[in-house]
Amino acid sequence: MKSFLHATRPLITPLLVSTEEGALLCEIAACLDAGADAFGLCIERLPRELRTEEKIKTFFAAMGDKPIYVTCYLRGDAIEESDEERADMLLNALEWGATMADIRGDLFDPCEDELTQNADAIERQKALICRIHAMGKEALMSSHVMTGDAFRFLPKEEVLAIALEQQARGADMAKIVTNADTEEELLENFEAIPFMKKRVSIPVLFLCNGRVRMRHRLACGLISEPIVFVKEKTLRRPDSAQPPVEQMVGLFRDAGML
Helix, strand or coil: CCCCCCCCCCCCEECCCCCCCCHHHHHHHHHHHHHHCCEEEEEHHHHHHHHHHHHHHHHHHHHCCCCCCEECCCCHHHHHHCCHHHHHHHHHHHHHCCEEEEEEEECCCCCHHHHCCHHHHHHHHHHHHHHHHCCEEEEEEEEEEEECCCECCHHHHHHHHHHHHHHHHCCCCCEEEEEECCCCHHHHHHHHHHEEEEEEEECCCEEECCCCHHHHHHHHHHHCCCCCEECHHHHHHCCCCCCEEHHHHHHHHHHCCC
16 A cells, blocks of 8 residues: 555655656656655646646556655645645545645645644644545645745744644644754754654654755655655756755665665
């Protein structure tokens, strides 16, 4: 059974970036050749003509038997849609073959830091997660901690509070993205990992952006994360937060994890 929850090591998961059908299929093939364990498809980045059942199923089929993670965030082409439409797109993608849906913590009530405290929105999130579980699928809840367009550092206690709230809403996995620009912030982020593991019963995917992001992503990929996001090397921008697929596969192999 495809799953992001029962792997014996972190799953090397390319976040696909192509937005043209042929290029996307080529990107999928290249990632498979490079050793990808799973795939991440950001549906909101696709043009509408590629967001049909036929096209999505074609992309999923090209991924073979790998687990598939999908988002439909408030950005890209989906920014013109309602939260209800984005939720429906996630449910459709799961029905068409995806494994795990990423539900923003501010779905149904967009707000700073992506973790609504609106009671009605929270109940709707819980109901959506119940629907996902009834389908036999998995739900991740994500919060990108930002002020405007800038990610923010958070002390480990505040990161823990977000993870616990996401868990309380029924998520199978928590995802939190903050920032780290200094050595001190990087060390605090590393400290947050065992701090949360002792207190949160679901897997926590804790990522950071900022000047030292790559050190955090590479190290956490080896020691703690349930998912390691990577990019296909020829499509990866120099400022990308995700390492190339081949680099992560090589690190895993050198660490005796493959």
